[in-house]
Amino acid sequence: MQNDLTSKIPFRENVRNIRNLLRQIYEIDKSYYAVNGLRVGLDAVKGALELLLAAEILELLYQGGSLKEFWRPVAMVLLVPLLISLVTSFLWHEFIQPKQQNIWRTYDGNLAAKFRSMDYSLIDSPYVKELQERMRKDHNWGNGIGDLFWILDDILSVVVSLVCYLGVSFPLLKAILASRNPWMYLGLAALAALLCLLTSLQARANAAYEENLLSDYDKRYPMEVRKEYANFVWQWSGRCVSGDYHFIKDLHLYDGHDMMEKYTSENMRHFEKLSPIREVLKYAGRMGILMGGIQRLMDLGGYLVSAAYAILGAFPIGSVIKFAGAFTNICRGLQGIGAQYKQMALTARREAATLEMLGISDEMYKGKLPVEKRLDNQYEIEFRNVSFRYPSTEQYALRDFSLKLRVGERMAIVGMNGSGKTTMIKLLCRLYDPQEGEILLNGVDIRKFDREEYVKLFSVVFQDFGLLSMPLGQNVASSMEVDGELALDCLRKAGLGERVKQLSKGLDTYLYQDIADDGVEVSGGEAQKIALARALYKDAPFVLLDEPTASLDPLSEYEIYSGFDAMTGNKTAIYISHRLSSCRFCDDIAVFHEGRLVQRGSHEELLKDEQGKYYELWQAQAQYYT
DSSP: OOOTTTSOOOHHHHHHHHHHHHHHHHHHOTTHHHHHHHHHHHHHHHHHHHHHHHHHHHHHHHHTOOHHHHHHHHHHHHHHHHHHHHHHHHHIIIIIHHHHHHHHHHHHHHHHHHHHHSOHHHHTSHHHHHHHHHHHHHHTTSOTTHHHHHHHHHHHHHHHHHHHHHHHHHHHHHHHHHHTOHHHHHHHHHHHHHHHHHHHHHHHHHHHHHHHHHHHHHHHHHHHHHHHHHHHHHOOBSBOSSSOGGGHHHHHHHTOHHHHHIIIIIHHHHHHHHOOHHHHHHHHHHHHHHHHHHHHHHHHHHHHHHHHHHHTTSSOTTHHHHHHHHHHHHHHHHHHHHHHHHHHHHHHHHTHHHHHHHTOOOOSOOOOBOOOOOTTOOOOEEEEEEEEOOTTOOSOSEEEEEEEEOTTOEEEEEEOTTSSHHHHHHHHTTSSOOSEEEEEETTEEGGGBOHHHHHTTEEEEOTTOOOOSSBHHHHHHTSSSOOHHHHHHHHHHTTOHHHHHTOTTGGGOBBSSSSOTTOBOOOHHHHHHHHHHHHHHHTOSEEEEESTTTTSOHHHHHHHHHTHHHHHTTSEEEEEOSOGGGGTTOSEEEEEETTEEEEEEOHHHHHHOTTSHHHHHHHHHGGGTO
């Protein structure tokens, strides 16, 4: 797929991208443009003032002015630029830099907050994944919104300078036109032609350079992605300098170093043979020399024509510096506007995917109805004719599914892979909404409840749970504030009491070594117990466990089952497992098959039906139970 950066973007779309990006800065800090505009404007005015004062001094020297006449322009040429420099430096250090850092952090923070708050169904959608890929690809080009700061400064400086230098040159141009001298008109025409030629060549050079550079990057990107990931895995010294050191043991055992070498150094050496980047840089160098030479000729031409005008009497000799300096700066400004527009358009296009991501509206109805706070936990859930399929798939994960969860019961859910067990949990927690049917809480559609209040009803341990490289207590509490006694009690119930006693820092012990050198490595079974303790710590009326003992040894698994009633108390517990033997402690077992509920009952009741799915699954695993 062609990268958006290398495709031709219409002018209107570029303007829209730029406007959207500029609006982001304004919304974050409404005073930034005013304060920074004052700083850049003063800097630009300073150059024009220095030119005017230098011309006045030269005119006084030419006319043989007195020392008293020299005092004012000399004092101004020394003091005014100094005063402006002091003001602009103060504005830069005290206001502009802090504002830019705040804008940058807030912009990135808004994106992170967007991902935290976005509907899970959107995060999992092909549309958002495609946006993420575009963001990753485009952001490899620069510093994101930070690039816009210096581009804006350049553009504003050029605009203010053009206004100032046009103001300086206007009286001189008026005098030339009033002279009615054809030689003077010819000089102006020559300078105008030189300006048009230089601007045209500069635009062509910039366009060719950028097109070749973008095309080169578009070819290189797939290899860059492989190299980036390989470096992430491979770079380490003792423990990893960067990357995830959990990969290293596999690389050692399976001798994966040659493979990593292929994806990093050799990958890029191979690309160098294919890449036109060297030719692009050579071309840029040649064009730079050519453009520099033409620019010097224009500077020389400006001074020669100005001197000729002075000799012909169009204006005083001191105005040679005024006219030549103004003309030279006008030429450079006009060239700069074109180049800076292209840079701004490119930066805005790089951020277009990010802005699109920030503008995504959630698709799931949030609801406003408060959830009734019941001390007796008398909540009842019912799935009523629910059908659901995941984004970009045609096959239904659940089809015409109905199930009622009785208050305080322990239900085990079994079935083959892909039968809809985990999908049911995701729908219950409103990570997704069903396409058909409804889910009811005490007879009310769960979509009507305030979403944040509703999800507080559930403690969940998914198969793909995650722990953070942070203190153990914060992992259990999912908060900076930790109730130590409650956290320790939950860890004991989850079977980690003795392990915690061995930790010198207790709940303050960091997990893993990504942040803390003295962090502890936990096994897969220990991590699963910590995740279970986190679910218990939340103390929600519904406990949902998706393969909670998959990484546990038989003894630990038995301890969890034996204490399951004590752990869950009067809560409603749903337990998903592939191991049918581990479901026998539940009086109610639901059997899923191909997205439907096909059986329900106790272990003994279900085994009596020899034609049923449960009996089939049990017989397939029975050899492991005897």
